[in-house]
Amino acid sequence: MLGLNKKDMSLLLIVGALALLAPFILNPFPADSAMAQFNAGYPDLMQRFVIFGIFAIGFNILFGLTGYLSFGHAAFLGVGSYSAVWMFKLLSMNVVPAILLSVIVAGLFSLVIGFVSLRRSGIYFSILTLAFAQMSFNLAYSVLTPITNGETGLQLTLNDPRVLGVSQTADGSIPVTNLFGMEMRSTFEMDLGPWLFQFNTGYYLCAILMLLSFYLSVRIFRSPFGMMLRAVKSNQHRMNYTGLNTRPYTLAAFVISGMYAGLAGGLLASMDPLAGAERMQWTASGEVVLMTILGGAGTLLGPILGAGFIKYFENIFSKINDSVLHGWFGFMPDGLEDFIVTIVHPFVGKGWHLTLGLMFMAVVIFLPGGLIEGGQRIGKLFSRKSKKSDGGDAEHHPKQTPHVAE
Amino acid sequence: MGILEVKGVGKRFGGLQALGDVNLSVAENSVHAIIGPNGAGKSTLLNCLVGKLIPDTGSVMFDGQSVLGRKPHEINQMGISRVFQTPEIFGDLTVMENVMIPCFAKRDGAFELNAFSSVFGQADIVARAEQILEDVNMQDKRHMHSASLSRGDKRRLEMAMCLVQEPKLLLLDEPTAGMARADTNNTIDLLKQIKQERDITMAIIEHDMHVVFSLADRITVLAQGTPLVEDTPENIKGHPKVREAYLGETAH
Numbered sequence: 001m002l003g004l005n006k007k008d009m010s011l012l013l014i015v016g017a018l019a020l021l022a023p024f025i026l027n028p029f030p031a032d033s034a035m036a037q038f039n040a041g042y043p044d045l046m047q048r049f050v051i052f053g054i055f056a057i058g059f060n061i062l063f064g065l066t067g068y069l070s071f072g073h074a075a076f077l078g079v080g081s082y083s084a085v086w087m088f089k090l091l092s093m094n095v096v097p098a099i100l101l102s103v104i105v106a107g108l109f110s111l112v113i114g115f116v117s118l119r120r121s122g123i124y125f126s127i128l129t130l131a132f133a134q135m136s137f138n139l140a141y142s143v144l145t146p147i148t149n150g151e152t153g154l155q156l157t158l159n160d161p162r163v164l165g166v167s168q169t170a171d172g173s174i175p176v177t178n179l180f181g182m183e184m185r186s187t188f189e190m191d192l193g194p195w196l197f198q199f200n201t202g203y204y205l206c207a208i209l210m211l212l213s214f215y216l217s218v219r220i221f222r223s224p225f226g227m228m229l230r231a232v233k234s235n236q237h238r239m240n241y242t243g244l245n246t247r248p249y250t251l252a253a254f255v256i257s258g259m260y261a262g263l264a265g266g267l268l269a270s271m272d273p274l275a276g277a278e279r280m281q282w283t284a285s286g287e288v289v290l291m292t293i294l295g296g297a298g299t300l301l302g303p304i305l306g307a308g309f310i311k312y313f314e315n316i317f318s319k320i321n322d323s324v325l326h327g328w329f330g331f332m333p334d335g336l337e338d339f340i341v342t343i344v345h346p347f348v349g350k351g352w353h354l355t356l357g358l359m360f361m362a363v364v365i366f367l368p369g370g371l372i373e374g375g376q377r378i379g380k381l382f383s384r385k386s387k388k389s390d391g392g393d394a395e396h397h398p399k400q401t402p403h404v405a406e
Numbered sequence: 407m408g409i410l411e412v413k414g415v416g417k418r419f420g421g422l423q424a425l426g427d428v429n430l431s432v433a434e435n436s437v438h439a440i441i442g443p444n445g446a447g448k449s450t451l452l453n454c455l456v457g458k459l460i461p462d463t464g465s466v467m468f469d470g471q472s473v474l475g476r477k478p479h480e481i482n483q484m485g486i487s488r489v490f491q492t493p494e495i496f497g498d499l500t501v502m503e504n505v506m507i508p509c510f511a512k513r514d515g516a517f518e519l520n521a522f523s524s525v526f527g528q529a530d531i532v533a534r535a536e537q538i539l540e541d542v543n544m545q546d547k548r549h550m551h552s553a554s555l556s557r558g559d560k561r562r563l564e565m566a567m568c569l570v571q572e573p574k575l576l577l578l579d580e581p582t583a584g585m586a587r588a589d590t591n592n593t594i595d596l597l598k599q600i601k602q603e604r605d606i607t608m609a610i611i612e613h614d615m616h617v618v619f620s621l622a623d624r625i626t627v628l629a630q631g632t633p634l635v636e637d638t639p640e641n642i643k644g645h646p647k648v649r650e651a652y653l654g655e656t657a658h
Contacts (some may be wrong), residue, residue, distance in 0.1 A: 003524060224510050224528070225521040227499070231507050234496040241456065241494070242508045242567065243482035245516040252519055 008218050011300060014213055019207040022046055023197045030194035034327070037319060040312055041186055043200035048311050050203070050210040051267045056303030057217050058260020058290040062253050064298035065226060069125045070118035071285050072133030073111065076106040076141065076258040077282030079310075080265025082147070085154045085275045091173045092164040095184065095270040099263065106262020107255055116245060116255035121236070134287055142275040153276030177270050179205060184264070184271055202271045209267065210304075213260060218254070218300055218353070229253050233332075261288075290356075294363055296370025305371050313356050320348040409434040409607050410455070410575060416631075419584045424450040425461065426632040428597040432575070437601060437608045439618045441620050448611045451628070452579055455609075457481045459550035469574060479516050487568035487593070488577045492584075493560035495567065496567055497553035501544060504552050505535040505566050512571045538570040539604075542596065546558065546617035562596065566585075582617050594620050 002013065018025065027041030039048070058072055080102035087098035117128040140148040148154055156174045159167055169175050178185045184202035217279070218224045228249050231239055240247050269275050278284070287310065295306025325341045333342065347355045367373045412430035417424070432438045432552055440448050453459040456467060457478040461557060466473045473481050473516045496504050509531045515518065526532060530621045539545045547555065552563055561581065568576055581597070582590040594617055596620075600606065601621075612618050618639070625642045627634040635645055 003522070049495075222524055223521045224523065224525050225516075225519055227503055227507065227525050228510070230499060231496045231503075234498040235494060238494040238567075239507075241482055243479050243489050243511040243516060243571065244507070245477070245479050248517040292556060297587050337460075355603040 002215070004215075004218060004222075004384055008222065008300075010219060010279040013210070014128045015301070015304065016211050016342045019050060019211060020204075022049070022203075022207070024201055027195060029198055031196045032194060037324070038316060038325065042317060043185075043198055043203050045311065045315050046200065047206050047271045048315070049308050050206040051264050052288070052291065052307040052311055054206075054210050054213045054267070054306040055261055055264035055288050056295070057213050058257040058264070059288045060257075060297060060299075060303040061217055061220060061229075061260070061278045061291050062257035063292055064234065064303070064385050065221070065229035066250050066253050067278055068118070068121065068250060069126045069289065070117075070129040070257075071118075071282065071289065072129035072131075072136075073135040073257065073288050074282070074284035075113070075136040075280045077265040077284065078136065078277065079109050080262035081269040081275035082140070082265075082281055083262070084153055084266040084269035085156070085273055086147075086157060088162075088177065088269070089160040089275050090163060093177050094163060094164075094286075095179050095266075098177075098270055099209075099266040102266025102269070103259050104263045106265065107259040110255050110258025110261075111135070111251070114251050114258065118250050118254060130282060131283070133280060134282055137280040137282070140280060148275075150279060151277065153274050161272050164195055177202075177273055185405070186273065193249070206267050206271070209263065213263065214300075214304070221300060225249070225252070232391070291362060294360055294370055296372030299370065299372040302370050302372040309371070310356065313352055317352040318350065319356060322349070323397035326360050408432045409469055409651075410609070411467040412451075412455075413465045413467075415451070415461045415462045415466060416453060417447075417454060424631055425454070426630070428464070428631070428633055429627075430626055430633065430636075432607060432609055433624070434574075434607055435605055437597075437610065437621050439610045439612055439622035439625045440627060440628055441612060441618055442634075445630075446628040447631040448628055449579065450631075452488075452577060452609075452611060454479075455577060458488060463575055467487065482511075482571075482573075483516060485574035486577060487571055487573035487575075489561075489564055489579060489581055490578045493557070493564040493566055495548075495552050495560055497551070497617075499538070499547065499552060501550050501552050501555070501563060502535055502548040504563055505538055505570050506531055508567050508571045509534050518611045534570060537565045541582040556593060558585065561589075561593060565596065565600070569604070572604075575604065575607045578608060578612075578615060580611055582612070582614055583586060590614065590617065593617075597621055601602070624633075 002009065023041050024047065025040045026046065029035035031039075042050075055073070055077060059070070063069055083102040083105040084098035087101050091097055113129065113132045117125055117132065120128060145251040157175060158172070161167065166175060171209050172336060179201070182201050184205065186201050190197040192213050193402075211364060228244065231244050232249055236246050265279070269281070288332065291306035292303045292309050293306070294309060295304065296302025324347060325344055326337065329337045345351070363370060369376070408431040410430070410432040411430055415425055415428045428447070428451060442448050442450065452461065454461045455473065457473060457476050457480070460474060468481075468484060468486060471484065473484065475487075476484075496507065503525075506525065510518070510520075513531065529607040536545065539548055542565065544562060544566065547559065552560065554564060582593050585593065597608070598621065602607065610618070611622065622639050624636065626636040627638055627642065627648050635642070635646065635648060642656065
């Protein structure tokens with residue numbers, strides 16, 4: 001169905017189910033319980049999950065398939081955001097033209113940067129992309145202030161010359177982003193006993209676009225084009241002597257992933273119409289690298305997992321402060337309580353980066369294939385127990401020869 | 407007029423004259439061996455043929471067209487395939503995928519944004535890949551990761567990848583280097599079989615005289631960047647200058 005085989009189709013259905021039911025899945029704890037702070041099912045965070053999921057899916061098309069490690073993808077995200085906000089300012093508050101423009105502009109921008117950067121490979125490519133992204137960041141921060149509004153960031157104002165729409169609403173406020181009248185920020189709340197579930201229009205728009213992006217990436221992974229990209233990663237030398245020009249292949253992958261980043265940037269601006277230069281900073285580029293590697297580079301599901309993981313940590317772990325810790329360990333004798341809180345303190349709250357860093361190290365060292373590899377190992381453990389005698393499909397799962405270079 | 411005409415090719419690396427004035431004519435559907443001691447310029451010559459190096463002087467004509475100034479992938483598209491000294495294959499991919507890639511290159515050219523069709527939905531490509539794997543007797547290994555193949559099988563796979571493109575000229579850079587005797591003999595048999603079954607021209611660079619004398623129709627002896635002599639294997643064996651310069655006591 002849809003040009004996918006059974007396995008990929010079920011993967012797509014799982015991702016679809018997870019995305020559509022996220023308001024339930026991410027809100028497992030009753031709203032007034034002590035665990036409620038681990039609930040992630042509020043619109044703002046759910047939007048971030050799927051938007052950065054899109055960003056990571058796109059990055060994985062470049063890094064996971066061709067092995068070219070770009071350290072400048074945040075530049076395309078930022079360019080996408082700026083384009084979208086300009087579209088809101090000048091044309092209309094409808095998100096469709098804004099998102100289209102952000103994808104197109106990011107695509108053109110990545111075509112230029114990719115054309116120059118892809119003259120080199122390996123570490124030189126990474127440095128070139130990093131340099132371009134930092135250059136874009138600094139330009140946005142200073143020289144291009146008329147376009148980017150410098151360090152304040154680009155925002156909507158009450159006197160934007162909106163061609164298809166009004167500069168301000170009847171009650172004198174800035175109009176909100178919408179999809180043909182459906183406001184992005186409108187949220188339907190459902191009280192179910194002690195639970196509160198929130199269904200946000202903006203989130204569902206992002207989720208549907210994420211599903212489309214995911215579907216597209218599955219198709220690319222399974223296509224001859226995707227196979228060529230994996231061949232580029234495996235042996236460029238052989239590619240050249242096989243009559244294939246690697247440059248257009250890598251450039252196409254670069255532009256596609258740049259357009260994904262532009263889509264993510266456009267969506268960020270559509271959910272919250274402002275764009276700042278810090279979105280292009282190198283830390284933002286590094287974040288998407290972390291997401292992809294943490295989840296599993298070169299796997300279909302990995303980047304989405306990694307993006308969700310990091311965004312969850314960033315938003316949930318960072319909220320655990322000392323008073324919350326004291327609440328948790330309050331049952332202990334005073335001295336012990338203070339001691340435990342002192343120990344745990346550096347790992348939570350503002351120190352969430354430390355926990356994330358330790359986890360990242362653990363994943364890279366013990367699970368080089370990322371969280372996906374962890375899942376596969378657990379899966380194997382169970383299948384070995386349940387059907388030991390099953391010979392399986394020997395042809396499709398031939399035994400690895402012992403001298404495999406691992 | 408041969409399929410490959412090398413005229414007056416010279417190449418200098420700094421102070422070293424790697425190739426002097428090389429003239430070489432490879433006749434169509436023949437096996438032409440290029441032998442010579444280490445440093446004679448064999449590999450430099452080969453690199454000039456495939457576009458890795460551009461010679462300082464002279465011309466290289468293949469099938470009536472000049473190859474000079476063309477990129478390696480363009481030269482491959484003209485019909486020259488190359489087998490490397492150490493097998494160059496796509497180690498992360500399966501054997502089947504390894505042979506499918508050259509099929510795509512042959513059918514679609516140097517670049518095709520073929521992002522929405524399925525790899526295994528392309529019946530013509532799959533059929534060709536299956537056929538070549540049968541020809542080199544590797545069909546039972548088609549789902550293996552090619553990095554886990556044995557050295558001999560990697561060589562076989564690389565040859566399959568070249569042959570599936572139906573090249574007019576196959577360049578072999580020491581195809582049996584570092585192989586055990588049995589593997590060497592297997593490779594000789596494979597090459598003999600290829601020569602029998604297909605209209606193909608081969609140019610072989612080789613150190614192993616056993617391989618050279620069992621395959622070659624003509625031999626060029628290269629020494630210090632210039633061809634010393636070019637003749638049939640029988641005459642080369644008995645040629646006093648060659649014995650002195652290269653073969654020495656190892657002549658069979």
